[in-house]
Amino acid sequence: ETGVTQTPRHLVMGMTNKKSLKCEQHLGHNAMYWYKQSAKKPLELMFVYNFKEQTENNSVPSRFSPECPNSSHLFLHLHTLQPEDSALYLCASSQARPRGNSPLHFGNGTRLTVT
Amino acid sequence: GESVGLHLPTLSVQEGDNSIINCAYSNSASDYFIWYKQESGKGPQFIIDIRSNMDKRQGQRVTVLLNKTVKHLSLQIAATQPGDSAVYFCAENSRGTTDSWGKLQFGAGTQVVVTP
Numbered sequence: 001e002t003g004v005t006q007t008p009r010h011l012v013m014g015m016t017n018k019k020s021l022k023c024e025q026h027l028g029h030n031a032m033y034w035y036k037q038s039a040k041k042p043l044e045l046m047f048v049y050n051f052k053e054q055t056e057n058n059s060v061p062s063r064f065s066p067e068c069p070n071s072s073h074l075f076l077h078l079h080t081l082q083p084e085d086s087a088l089y090l091c092a093s094s095q096a097r098p099r100g101n102s103p104l105h106f107g108n109g110t111r112l113t114v115t
Numbered sequence: 116g117e118s119v120g121l122h123l124p125t126l127s128v129q130e131g132d133n134s135i136i137n138c139a140y141s142n143s144a145s146d147y148f149i150w151y152k153q154e155s156g157k158g159p160q161f162i163i164d165i166r167s168n169m170d171k172r173q174g175q176r177v178t179v180l181l182n183k184t185v186k187h188l189s190l191q192i193a194a195t196q197p198g199d200s201a202v203y204f205c206a207e208n209s210r211g212t213t214d215s216w217g218k219l220q221f222g223a224g225t226q227v228v229v230t231p
Contacts, residue, residue: 004158043159043204043221090158103149104219106158 023091138205
């Protein structure tokens with residue numbers, strides 16, 4: 001149990017499908033993140049939510065739509081994806097403190113394949 | 116542009132030996148650095164961090180060294196075990212603070228393979 005749970009672990013979807021990735025953190029953190037991990041490339045930050053407010057959007061295409069209903073849950077809604085969107089999608093959380101954030105805690109990711 | 120990178124994509128280490136994983140960074144304003152470990156099928160796991168006002172920090176079997184002069188970071192693992200086989204990432208915060216991880220930059224990773 002990592003403290004950050006992601007579902008599903010694996011997802012195969014066609015380019016015309018609509019699906020959602022779910023993340024739940026059990027650590028009491030107040031910031032949540034979506035990262036994309038492609039083979040042999042550095043982790044790419046997609047979105048950041050602090051206290052449920054989106055504070056970062058790293059030029060992510062609109063076919064990815066995040067939702068953060070509360071500080072424990074984060075979703076990534078997917079629609080009309082492209083094959084190059086196939087990757088491991090990682091959710092992370094951290095705790096903002098007066099003297100700086102705690103390190104990121106990652107979930108085990110959702111392996112997404114777009115066919 | 117600013118970047119964080121790793122010198123070696125794969126490191127093969129014999130069980131019981133010490134491992135050294137290197138990382139170069141280019142942003143002179145970076146003042147916070149982190150090492151993560153990612154095992155197959157899992158997400159990255161925090162190992163150790165260091166601020167730029169330090170040049171060495173030790174944890175359990177791990178030591179991080181920071182050389183700001185040459186912008187170089189290394190992770191040393193003592194008495195490497197089979198469970199240490201994983202991909203190791205360095206990361207730096209380009210904002211120079213830990214107020215937000217919105218600008219955290221990761222390296223591509225080094226695969227460590229522990230052989231018996």
